[in-house]
Amino acid sequence: MDTSTLVLLGHNGAGKSTLIRHFLGYYRRESDHPFLKTWRDIQPLDRRNLGFVPELPWLDAQLTGREQFQLMAGLKSCRISRDEIAHLTQRVGLDTGALDYPLSHYSKGMKQRLLIALALINDPTVLLLDEPLSGLDPFGHEQVMSLLLTLKADKHLIVSTHQLDDAWKLADQIWVLQNGLLVFQGPRPESADALSQLYFRYPPHGTDSVHRNAPLC
Amino acid sequence: MPVMALTRATALSLLRNGFSRFLFVLAFFFMAGALLMLSFDIGVRYRLLENTLLSSQCFLLHLFAWSFGFDVLKKNAAEKLYVLPFSTTLSARSWLLGRFSGAAILVVGMGLLFLLVNTVLFTALKIETFSVLMLQVLLYVASACLSLAVIFFLSCFLDVLSALIYGVVLWIIGHGLDELLLLTDQQFEPVVQLLVQCFYYLLPNFSFFDISSQALNRLPIETGKLVFILTYPLIYIVVLLDIGAAIFSRKPIGQ
């Protein structure tokens, strides 16, 4: 399958998470957020074929991992067997034994991987990941990054991140946001240094003009 | 299917809550207190045992409903449990119904447990014609579920604590609407009468569920009235959740 990975970059408060919520259709009217006026051309995605990994593990800590799978499968109106749960768990590098424990026993890295596994239920073609690598220790970071590189092969990914190294490794397309404006849309630069230069061209409270280099994905 | 999944998850989460376990222990002590009435001759003679059992079960059912409702809504708000579910094709109505059903199903379960306890007790004590007492417990369950639905409805446009406070206030007022209507009819100006009539028809009337006087004194209840009492909460809950979902769906998610 011909897939691509879009990485959203920008300073804190640039609107990366807001844009992801806009993709998910979380905003009902333009007045819900001041940035929405500038994104009139960007339509929300079809949620029937989409998996979302939020920045924080907004899951019920009283439920076990297995129950989270059953809940998510129910919400996606599909059934999931024990084997499928085991397969997804192994795919994200989580121990299947941990599934019978409540989420309050999980580490941050385990929760992050569980979130990715939940997003993969029903095999969506598009995955939205909001800062999937933030707050992880180097080991966890390495594990999740290799997982994302594996997923890149058969899914469209839309990832928001602060880390330029991670962005350069993952991205096919780059969008840079500055104070709610899409100031750059284009392919990944040739090198990580070039990406860094591009990024620092758009600091917070700057007024650089929009530079479009490619059509919207 | 999404509603069933949400119902199951909500119920499981509530059952594992520490406060829920405390409530179960409290229920045990209330039952034990009611059984102490057996030691007083006047308690048995004047049906004080049944009265105390019914009143304590009413109190506990509503306390369960309010605490479950508060717990679910507080968790939803504090831990943003709605963010991930709404990334699927889940609608606001299904979300609200699923969460409400999860809490309501535990209240119904508690009611059934009380019915079992009452049946065993009244049979052992050879207390006759207790079917009306059982009916009262079922009506208390309906009342608790309606009160829960009111809190869920209010939470769609208020913060959780305010929704709980107003929900409890409406439960108290709902017991006095009949007397309020009667009193204003007697003593106040037409404008006040019209206002109170609007309140009477719009606000949930919880006094419909109170047949304790008939139950304890073994008086008959009309079939028509019974059918109305059983239908009223169903319709009211559906309307409340529908309107609540319409309000909730207009709000942005995740902020």
Add this chain to the structure above:
Amino acid sequence: MAGLPRKRTWREFLSQASHLLYAVLIISFFVYFAPSPLENSTGPVAPVDYVPHERPLSGAFHTLLADRYWLLSARRLEQHPEHGSAAAKQNFFKEIKHILTLDPGFTPGLHYGATYLASIYRDVDLSHALVDVVLDYYPDWADLIIFKITQEISYRYPPRPALIDRWLKALDDLSYPTPVKLNDALVYAREQQAAWQQKDLRWLLDNARTQAEKQIIQKRLHDLESDHPNR
């Protein structure tokens, strides 16, 4: 996005506190409408005006409250300094009426209170006012209407014609036995009046709640038996 927790501003605090204040105002407004049951009253009031605080505010617990008042009322009445006086009679009436408003189906209290008022205090109007409290909630309760008729006959013979006419109409509405039987009963009642009164007093004695009440009932029974020694 997660951030450091921050202190609530004064505006946010006031906004949340205002909801609690609104709730308190609504409850106070509601309580204001319900008058106290023990305010000064010179005599029986129409039941429809009588709405004690406790009934709406006790929610579903009004029957338990009624039981509590019933168990306590005997003690309170016993401690009244002029047991048997007009003031004591009014207090007795108000207590039982309060209990019946909270629990209209409480027939032991109704029968005891109504019979006590009629047979000890000789006040059939107050006795009927108690029965009217319950009839307000259950207007088709035929037994209570018959109870009023028998009391009227027992303690105020001949019964007032206006009342008889009203009862005949009520009995017609309820499809109860024909007036012919009522007339027969009136004739029979003239002969049985004292026996019925003694029967009421013996029932009261069996159900008396305190020693003081027992003594008063025994005295009344003794007086009646000495007036009608063959009954």
